[in-house]
Amino acid sequence: MTNFIAERIPISVLTGFLGSGKTTLLSRLLRHPAMSRTAVVINELGEVGLDGALVEAVDEEMVVLDSGCICCTVRGDLVETLGRLREARENGRGPAFERVLVETTGLADPTPILHTLMTDPALAAGYRMDGVITTIDAVLGADQLDRHTQSVKQAALADRLVLTKSDLADPETVQALTARLRSINPAVVPIRVVRGAVDPDALLGAGHPDLASRTADVRAWLNEEAAAQDGHGGHGHDCASGCDHHGPHHGAFRHDDRIASFCLSGDAPMDWADVDEAFGLLLQLHGEQVLRVKGLLDVRGSDRPIVIHGVQHLFSEPAMLAAWPDGMNGTRIVFITHDLPEARVRQVLEPFLPIARGAEPGRRDHGGHPPPPVTTTHPHGEP
Numbered sequence: 080m081t082n083f084i085a086e087r088i089p090i091s092v093l094t095g096f097l098g099s100g101k102t103t104l105l106s107r108l109l110r111h112p113a114m115s116r117t118a119v120v121i122n123e124l125g126e127v128g129l130d131g132a133l134v135e136a137v138d139e140e141m142v143v144l145d146s147g148c149i150c151c152t153v154r155g156d157l158v159e160t161l162g163r164l165r166e167a168r169e170n171g172r173g174p175a176f177e178r179v180l181v182e183t184t185g186l187a188d189p190t191p192i193l194h195t196l197m198t199d200p201a202l203a204a205g206y207r208m209d210g211v212i213t214t215i216d217a218v219l220g221a222d223q224l225d226r227h228t229q230s231v232k233q234a235a236l237a238d239r240l241v242l243t244k245s246d247l248a249d250p251e252t253v254q255a256l257t258a259r260l261r262s263i264n265p266a267v268v269p270i271r272v273v274r275g276a277v278d279p280d281a282l283l284g285a286g287h288p289d290l291a292s293r294t295a296d297v298r299a300w301l302n303e304e305a306a307a308q309d310g311h312g313g314h315g316h317d318c319a320s321g322c323d324h325h326g327p328h329h330g331a332f333r334h335d336d337r338i339a340s341f342c343l344s345g346d347a348p349m350d351w352a353d354v355d356e357a358f359g360l361l362l363q364l365h366g367e368q369v370l371r372v373k374g375l376l377d378v379r380g381s382d383r384p385i386v387i388h389g390v391q392h393l394f395s396e397p398a399m400l401a402a403w404p405d406g407m408n409g410t411r412i413v414f415i416t417h418d419l420p421e422a423r424v425r426q427v428l429e430p431f432l433p434i435a436r437g438a439e440p441g442r443r444d445h446g447g448h449p450p451p452p453v454t455t456t457h458p459h460g461e462p
């Protein structure tokens with residue numbers, strides 16, 4: 080399982096609002112020696128492939144999809160293109176690339192793209208999701224977050240947040256935007272990058288922890304402390320007290336007021352069948368509102384933690400970690416949601432799972448049902 084993950088070609092998705100610096104970042108990254116074996120897929124709207132012309136480094140390893148927006152009409156093209164690239168690589172007729180960068184249009188909602196990359200069976204055979212890199216314009220970012228849901232989703236789904244153009248913004252603006260991004264996506268610390276100058280290591284290897292050995296990665300990946308601290312949506316009020324996050328209750332309407340991030344935890348082991356049922360129900364009721372789930376589960380029958388990772392109603396295959404990370408030995412599930420308060424998520428999950436606030440710490444009893452097979456694609460699907 081672990082080797083299988085390691086051998087598949089990692090795909091990073093580069094997203095960010097129009098003009099936020101995606102192409103600048105991409106061009107600069109591709110000049111780095113560590114990125115020499117990178118295939119690039121750029122999605123552009125319109126007939127003139129301008130970004131393609133701007134990114135020079137890659138030539139034959141670059142494909143421009145310009146037949147529409149990647150999140151709507153060209154998902155099939157994306158699958159086909161990636162399939163073709165891999166085939167050419169494998170039969171020696173194409174470049175021997177080691178990773179793929181997909182740049183989306185600035186208006187793309189990244190979730191359908193992630194769905195495709197995470198679940199298309201043809202892609203899953205050869206590729207794995209590495210992570211989502213989102214660029215945010217330090218000058219215009221706050222206004223874009225105010226006005227455009229896509230911009231908030233791009234920030235909420237990021238594994239890496241890149242704050243561009245901080246050379247053009249005053250320090251107060253940068254600080255306020257950084258704090259706002261932390262409230263939208265508490266697990267990720269925004270990195271300031273001027274004109275794309277950044278070490279690729281800071282951006283890659285972001286999405287999926289190294290399951291074989293580096294359990295410390297899991298802690299960083301989950302970063303449940305940040306989500307828990309941030310609590311109820313990161314804007315300092317308690318959704319459990321009846322707020323539904325739909326209205327402009329802080330003065331001006333802001334899309335990120337509708338984003339909540341929180342961590343549910345529990346010390347008692349859970350049955351996989353209950354996990355399956357609980358998430359099945361949650362996603363059936365609120366799949367569109369669950370933007371992201373990352374979890375480390377204590378499952379009865381396994382002395383090792385099970386990692387779950389989902390984007391809206393689709394989850395990548397659960398995987399078993401080599402060991403519990405130091406100091407962590409209970410279930411932790413981090414959520415980023417849209418128009419869905421923590422109280423509601425608890426209400427749906429608590430009848431199935433021991434995650435109640437103030438729950439009695441449970442005995443670690445692994446003698447029950449066996450753990451889930453790690454090849455499952457959906458926690459709420461066929462085991």
Ligand SMILES: Nc1nc2c(ncn2[C@@H]2O[C@H](COP(=O)(O)OP(=O)(O)OP(=O)(O)O)[C@@H](O)[C@H]2O)c(=O)[nH]1
Nearest residue numbers: 096097098099100101102103185243244272273274
């Ligand atoms: N001063 C400054 N300018 C930047 C920085 N990053 C990008 N730019 C400029 O911002 C403009 C837009 O950058 P692009 O890289 O084309 O942005 P994009 O996100 O690819 O744009 P679209 O493809 O239209 O969505 C260009 O003129 C860049 O030179 C930065 O860190 N500092």
